[in-house]
Amino acid sequence: MATGRAHRPATRSRGIPEATVARLPLYLRALTALSERSVPTVSSEELAAAAGVNSAKLRKDFSYLGSYGTRGVGYDVEYLVYQISRELGLTQDWPVVIVGIGNLGAALANYGGFASRGFRVAALIDADPSMAGKPVAGIPVQHTDELEAIIRNDGVSIGVIATPAGAAQQVCDRLVAAGVTSILNFAPTVLSVPDGVDVRKVDLSIELQILAFHEQRKAGEEATSGGAAPPPPAVRTRPADDGPDGEVPAVMPA
Structure with missing residues (x-):
């Protein structure tokens, strides 16, 4: 194949x-x-x-x-x-590397739909030395030191980033430098990539915020049709160091 x-x-x-x-x-x-x-x-x-x-x-x-x-x-x-x-392009084999094997990365590794849709998880990569060699979904986790060699040896052109936000850009840079030209980004940050590299961003918190907007709008419409409007939900303010990297998630995707 x-x-x-x-x-x-x-x-x-x-x-x-x-x-x-x-x-x-x-x-x-x-x-x-x-x-x-x-x-x-x-x-x-x-x-x-x-x-x-x-x-x-x-x-x-x-x-x-x-x-x-x-x-x-x-x-x-x-x-x-x-x-x-x-x-x-699903009639051929697409080897994929997943970088960042925390809860999300492990869940992605265990997803059974990759193989049936033309994707093969070629490697799982994590920066934590204690993770090296541990099997996840039957695949031993490898240290980030091996990233470039894995991409080269397996002909990988698609990388999945499931790291914390602070590490995502560095991982992205290494993937691109090693020859990866398509990236699926689960990290809550916007990646900077050169021309010719495609990035798809998946941010679950943003999707939930959009759903919250629609729920609030529907509640307002129901209140208007039925009588007095309910008080708006409380908005919690938080200090800059609350949350990953001190960032408050944006309301709309970049």
């Missing part, structure tokens, strides 16, 4: 919009569920509903792939699974 370093997806060179690329995994997840139920074909309306988008947007997205379906029949499920998997 080819490694991730040898071949890279051609979505950008083919002119597929980033918004469409972001929706392809949603379609693939819905199609995979249909395939597991041995459903042979699906209409654009059914697939759009399963993916949480409107059918017109789905048909537009699929037109970039050259897939238009058959009137009265719909889309061939197995063919679309293959087509989208190929477009996303």
